Amino acid sequence: MIGNTRLSKSTPIVVAGGGGFIGGHLVADLLRQGYTSIRSVDIKPLDEWYQVHRGVKNIAGEEKGDLKNLDNCRRALKGCKGGYVFQLAADMGGMGFIENNKALCMLSVLTNTHMILAAKDEGIDRFFYSSSACVYNADKQTNADVTALKEADAYPAMPEDGYGWEKLFSERMCRHFREDYGLKARVARFHNVYGPFGTWEGGREKAPAAICRKVIAAKQSGKHQIEIWGDGEQTRSFMYISDCLRGIQTLTNSDFIEPINLGSSELVSINQLVSIAENIAGIRLDRSYKLDAPKGVRGRNSDNTLIRKVFAWEPDTRLRDGMQKTYEWIEQEWLAKYGSGKTVSAPKPARSKTASKGKPKPSTNGKHKKPASKGRAKVKAR
Secondary structure: OOOOOOOOOOOEEEEEEEOOOOHHHHHHHHHOOOOOOEEEOOOOOOOOOOEEEEEEEOEOHHHHHHOOOOOHHHHOOOOOOOEEEEEOOOOOOOOOHHHOOOOHHHOOOHHHHHHHHHHHHHHEEEEEEEEEEHHHHHOOOOOOOOOOOOOOHHHHOOOOOOOOHHHHHHHHHHHHHHHHHOEEEEEEOOOOEOOOOOOOOOOOOOOHHHHHHHHHHHHOOOOEEEEEOOOOOOOOOOHHHHHHHHHHHHOOOOOOOOEEEEEEOOOHHHHHHHHHHHHHHHHOOOEEEEEEEOOOOOOOOOOOOHHHHOOOOOOOHHHHHHHHHHHHHHHHHHHHHHHHHOOOOOOOOOOOOOOOOOOOOOOOOOOOOOOOOOOOOHHHHO
């Protein structure tokens, strides 16, 4: 494994959230490295997983894959003493989702608490927890020309309401299980991970995928217009999935015990992100701005001083390069689903299944377990 090449290939490895975007890529990477005892667990039915892999014990669906349930966590980890747990399972999405589903996001604390408790009881050796840049104090993110956020900026605490508070609390849980029980817990704060094999429509997608989809739809329909949430001047950094996988494994196998940023330091505005997608598509679009749409903090970037110091490395995939790969995959999926020359209405923001009547629910559109080019039937646009 990256960071520990001497780890036995038969070491038990459990990927919680293995049916999700990052989890699916992590399982694939571990298989490529030759690991033979991998369990992938997810609440979604198997046909809604982003990637499904052979040679893995896949545990899917609410009955056995809902890790908010402590008994399911214990079953998922049974017999894995001395193994690794990658806790990626969470109910989340892009800004439109987390701003409209704060209670649902907070409920992920059950998953994290029960998974770390089961890991401690089973005698798990290494426990990785995926935190988020949403833990950072909002007062430090009010300017688009933001000073990059260093790890100490999480305190005094004022994280993203709902999702950010849950992540920060679970970081503390990891710390205290390490201090009180000796569990080797490691925490990375992700900064906007993107890439192929993720949600690209339906309301849970993040900005890179949403923008690729909008540009593709505009190109295919011939209506060269795009709606941008906010004024487009809000800034972010975006980390390509391969960098995320390397960071996860390097940190998990290290002796570094504090939360650490895992993100690119390449800051761009949303307008610049749109320009990148336009350049890839070879078109220019008329832009309109939805100023009342969810847009999150004004500016956020990753200060990578610590990760460079500790690991002599930082995520370094150029945004233009990662967007090229992401755009090409989403275009393939879009054409397989809608065909060429179709006009497709924009999806409404996703909400939880417990939302009140008349409110839109999360869509499963855009969740594919294999590339669309492999026999996926086309359906008419609605």
